[in-house]
Amino acid sequence: MSKSLMIVDDSATMRKIIMRTLQTAGLDISGTEEAGNGNEALEKLNASAVDIMLCDVNMPEMSGPELVTKVRELPSCSNTKIVMVSTESSQELIDDVLAKGANDFITKPFTPEKFQEKLSPFMN
Amino acid sequence: MIDEICLNEAVLAGAKEIFETMIFVNLEKSSEQDDIIEGDSLLGSITFKGGLEGCFAICCSVPCAKTIALNMLAMDLSEELSEAEISDAIGEVTNMVMGGIKSRILDAVGNIEVSIPIVTRGQELKNSLGEKASKALVKVKFDNEYIAELSMLYRESSE
Numbered sequence: 001m002s003k004s005l006m007i008v009d010d011s012a013t014m015r016k017i018i019m020r021t022l023q024t025a026g027l028d029i030s031g032t033e034e035a036g037n038g039n040e041a042l043e044k045l046n047a048s049a050v051d052i053m054l055c056d057v058n059m060p061e062m063s064g065p066e067l068v069t070k071v072r073e074l075p076s077c078s079n080t081k082i083v084m085v086s087t088e089s090s091q092e093l094i095d096d097v098l099a100k101g102a103n104d105f106i107t108k109p110f111t112p113e114k115f116q117e118k119l120s121p122f123m124n
Numbered sequence: 125m126i127d128e129i130c131l132n133e134a135v136l137a138g139a140k141e142i143f144e145t146m147i148f149v150n151l152e153k154s155s156e157q158d159d160i161i162e163g164d165s166l167l168g169s170i171t172f173k174g175g176l177e178g179c180f181a182i183c184c185s186v187p188c189a190k191t192i193a194l195n196m197l198a199m200d201l202s203e204e205l206s207e208a209e210i211s212d213a214i215g216e217v218t219n220m221v222m223g224g225i226k227s228r229i230l231d232a233v234g235n236i237e238v239s240i241p242i243v244t245r246g247q248e249l250k251n252s253l254g255e256k257a258s259k260a261l262v263k264v265k266f267d268n269e270y271i272a273e274l275s276m277l278y279r280e281s282s283e
Contacts, residue, residue, distance in 0.1 A: 013213040016197055017146070060240050087223020090235055108220050109145035
């Protein structure tokens, strides 16, 4: 069954790279939303929840971990799977975002295989 | 305190990893004095604080930056990109290379917090951190043509 997905990253370049990587990974995605910051993401999620959210950590205005906390407060997103995508890879950070409600973590640089491995469990 | 040699190695290894996996080019270390960046260039910089504080920067010519951006986006080298798109790509490369450096020095310096990258355009751009700063500088080359200067200015944390 195909899934809806949102990419939240302040870099338009990175959003395009993630989009291309998802296509190469061959994951069954029905529609992809993009957001350049946390506020835009919340606005779009309030209008329509997605199955999977890919979220950067280090963003201006609202950090990725802050966004995760706010998304988890939205009843409509209780089933949304959140996967962080970041250059940051300290265990302290990973533990923190998982505790806040993220489901997994992908470290940059990434490959289509990595996306397949991390997202496949959420595709059923 | 981490030494300059270790940081040079971390900078080069971090850059090689990102350029090979996300930009699809092989990076070589350049030691040729003739390899200088001329004309308009872009400087992507990012600050960090924590176990070590300072600033990391990547500087390259505008044509080099455009090639990096086109490769990242898997576009044909003849295609056009806006200045904003090229700057965004260089900011993201700076961010990713800094992430690679951070993971390599984490055990030696402890955790460091990294800022959002900023990109500046101009000529003869230099990274600066004032007094008592040490510097790791690595010059790299790819496609036998493009040169980029990676500099890391740092000092022991004042916190």
